[in-house]
Structures are given as structure tokens and as C-alpha cells.
Amino acid sequence: MNKERTRVLIVDDEEIVRESLSGWLEKDGYTVETAEDGPTAVDKVNRATWSVMLIDMKMPGMDGLQVLDRVKQIQPNVTAVIMTAFATVDTAVSAMKLGAYDYLVKPFDPEELSMMMEKIVAQQALVRENVILRRALKREFRFRDLVSKSTAMQQVFNLARTAARSQSTILVLGESGTGKELMARAIHSESPRAGGPFVAVSCAALTESLLESELFGHERGSFTGAFQRHKGKFEAAQHGTLFLDEIGDIGPKLQADLLRVLEEKKIQRVGGTETLDVDVRIIAATNRDLAKAVADGSFREDLYYRLNVIPVVLPPLRERREDIPLLVDHLLEQLSVETERRIEGVSHEAMALLMNHAWPGNVRELRNVLERAVVVAAGSVIQATDLGLHKPDAAAPEESIATLESVERRHIAHVLEQTGGNVTQAARILDIDRVTLYNKIKKYHLRETETA
């Protein structure tokens, strides 16, 4: 319990109120002190830290509003509750504009007081937890932009730190959204090549011939449309690191070319005859099972062994759920800066939902969910309903890995449901334009969820 740590200051000019109210709260285990007037209260606030203050509105000399104003200047984080007679409720409401947390109309129900105190303690515990997490985050639980406190991931971090200092080729393995590119960047930053360039290429995005010229460059006139001599990514990454994402998707020709570069450390531009020395460290990544691709003949065995000198395997998020609170905190900090919104954390109910989700899209999916929640959240704490996640149900089988399309379809359908089929609103939440959304609605046959 946090009650002993909750220090309460009661400010009231009536002795019997101070006596009975402090008695009531002490029996609940709180640490309580009292002040009989505004100046005494301000003095106590100057000399010690308080978690909660119960301030009477009507007092001779300095009234509750004036006390609140002074107190908020000294301790902005104190949770202040105004006690008021029914006749002065309007003033109590203006006290809330001054930063009071709530007000109680005298006489109040015992239940009302106790529930309010419990709510305050729970919220303060949440904030304190966040502060502790944030501090921890800055120290041991991160490897550049990757954060984790799970044992499995800590081992991965240690391996990656060691690997970074070597010159070896590294193969990063893991499902989509697990942070393979962040890992590659982190390794680069921790390596002796940190001063050189980091160049990332997605091998799945281009046709084989385009990818070839993208990687190795080409000479003028080497193919139709090659009007200019073009330097490739290998040259761009000189003395740095070249990150080849989705390496499992490259065809046989490129596999052979790549093998040659790894062996000879020389490249030839497409259509060129000159060989260039390259000093580039390769980090490759894939979400495919390369060993299986080797077994069925779609990936060269010799290239596989060349790439797989040091394998770094990123576990999926569902296998390290203990990292979710840490990641939520880390991502919310980033998102707060990006969106200029002050988000303190997520409610316990929301956290429970996040912890129980299957996360087929891993950390990237978590980031997307939070990004949307930050947009829709009404207050500074994200509530369960802001997440747009369904309670765990049969539609989200725990272990089967959903395709990106099925996740996208489900997510769009859900957002449309939330907006009552309002495409403009849904597009804003999804952060895509309306035309794109209409196309996706058509593609996924979601038209029936659109209301006329």
C-alpha cells in the first residue's frame, strides 16, 4: 500500500473539523498533519512535501482560494481538494481552474471521501511508477533506441554490443515490427564505424534489376533510362554500415553478386568494367526462416553462411510481455514530444489490455496503437477505450502470426466501427488520406460497415 507514503495536510480553521477529519484519515493509514489557517499551511508547504491537501474554502484572513494559489506556486504537483459549503460551489469550481483536483461539498458521505482518497493514491502511484521507469530506462534497460528489461532481450543487447565492436557481418532475425532496423542502427552507432554513414536498403521494395543498380550503381547507358552515371548504396556506405533489410527476398542473381562482394570486398557498377574497393560492413535482416529457404533451395547456402556470422535474434513482443510497460512509457515519451501533448501514462485497465493483446505486429503495432490513443485521449492518462483494442477474444489467436494485411483490415474495420462509418474521421485517426482509405475499404470489402 502507498497510504503510509501519502502525506496529507488538512487546512481548516475549525478545531473539531481538523481533529475529526485527521482522525478519520489516520485510521485509513495516511500520515496526517493539520494547519489552522492559510499562513500556517503555506509555512508547512514551504518546509515539507505533501501528497494531498484538503483545504477549507471559507477561512478568516487567507481563504481557501488564496491558500491554493500560494501552495500551487510552491508545490505544483500537490493534489489539492477544496472543502466547501453548498453555497460556495461556484467558487470551488473556479478553484479547479486554479489547479485543484476536486472539491467536496460539506458535509460529504464517508464513502465519497474514502473513494476519492483511494483514487488519488492510485493515480499518484501510477505517476511515481512512471518516474521510476523513466529513470531506469535512461540507465540499464536500453540499447540506443531499443528498450527492454526482459532477460532474453538483455542477452540480445549484450551479444549485439560485442558484435558491434567486431567487423563481422551480422544477420538480424525477427518478425516484422520487432525493431530490426533499430537494432542495425544501434549496432552501427556502437561500432568503430559510428563516424561513417549508415545506409539502409529494403531489398523487397524493388525489382531485381533495379535493386542491383541501387546497390552497385550503374554506368551511363548501361540500360534503358540510365542517362547518368549513378553511385550505388555500397559506395554511399563507404567506411560505414550498409543495412540490407528483407535479404530473404532477393533473387539468385543478386545472391551471387552479393556473395562475390562479401568475399572480394570489391564491386563493379552495372554496365561498368572498373572494380572499386569497398570498405563496408553489412548488416542483413529478414523475417523469413533462411535456414528453411536454404533447405528448399531458394537461398544460397554459401551466402547464408557468409551473412550468418553473428545471428542476432529479436524475440517477438508476445514473448516478452514484461517489456510492455517499459515500452509504453518509452513510446509515450516520444509521442508526447511529437504530438506536443502531455501524456502521463495509461490507466491500469488500459495497461491490462495492452499486456493481454497478441501483438502480431510487435513493437511497431504497439507504437501505432499508442499513437492513435494519444490523438483520441481526452485527458492526460490514456484509458482502455482510447486504445481501440478489443478485449482478447477468439478473433485474435495467440500464437498464429497474422499477416500484415489481415491486421490492417481488422484495424480499419475497427476504426470505422468506432467512428460509426465516418470515413473522414477514420482517415484522420488512421493518419492516411481519404482516397487511400476508400481504396482500402474497397480492397478489403469493408463497404458494408459504411453507413449511408
Place this chain on the structure above:
Amino acid sequence: MAAIYLWWIGADAADRDLLEQVRQQVGRTFEAPAVLWDDPSRPTGTYDTRRGQHSSTQILRWLAAHQPPGAMKTLAITDVDLFIPVLTFVYGEAQLGGRAAVVSMARLGDGTARVSPAMVSARLVKEAVHELGHTFGLTHCGSERCVMTRSVNMAGVDRKAAVLCADCRTVYRDRLLEGYDQ
């Protein structure tokens, strides 16, 4: 060992059977002699005409000043409705770690359509033990079955037992060693 005194300060005549049930449970729970104290004196100046209730805090003040000789703790039992100035009502009040406590029967009979006398006495026994627990320095307990859990409604009172849970019992024994029974 000094005794726990139970003192009827109600407006109506005392119900001896009811007080006897409280006395027995108090004695069992605190493993201390409990006695009924007969005295016609009543606290004065505790009635608030505007609210039509009695101030439990003022009753405690009066009680502390009128301790029967030889009393370790004194529990006043009444049939009038109690309040503390900022709250609408209370079932009882006690000085935390002090000598005086008070409980009221006024609200123990309402709530449901038919409340038997046995029900009322069961509730009174619980609230009496609860308030006396406070005078021994016990604070509210997180276990809803424990007599020291805070009850703000009848359902809460009915849910709890008339005895201390294992944790509270341990704390109680520690408090005795610290001299809370002096």
C-alpha cells in the same frame, strides 16, 4: 490487567442482552476483561440542532474526561445518530491509540426491509470491536472479511466478521507490547 468498560449512553433504556453480547465478543477478541459500566451521566453539548445528530468527536472528548476508574479503554454505546463535522454520518469513532471510542446503533437497523434484532446485534458487535481496535492503535485493514476493514455502508458491515484477521492479530499483539493497554 485493567479492563475494557462498555458504557450505555443512549437516550432509551439499555438492552442488557444486547450489551452482554458485545461484552462477550469484546472480551474474546482482545483477550482482556470487559465489564458493563452503569452510570446515568450523559455527555452534554454534543447535539447539533441544525443537523439533528450528535458530534461523535465531542462525545469522545467528554468520554476521555469521564473515564471510569480503572478503565483501560472505554466504549460508549448509544442509540442516537452520530456525525463528524465534515461527514454526513458515522457508525462510530475512536481515538486512534487513545482510550475512548463510541458506536451508534442508529443506522444499523435500516437499509433492508426487515432487519431482525439478531442482525442488529451482530452489526453492533462488529462496530464495537472495530472502534476498540482503533484505540489499540489498529488502522484499517485491506481484508474485507476482517473486522478492521473500513465499512462505509451496511453491505460492508455485513460482509466482515467480528474478529481480527491474522495480520491484525499480530499487529494487536505488537501494540500490547508497545503499551497500548496502559
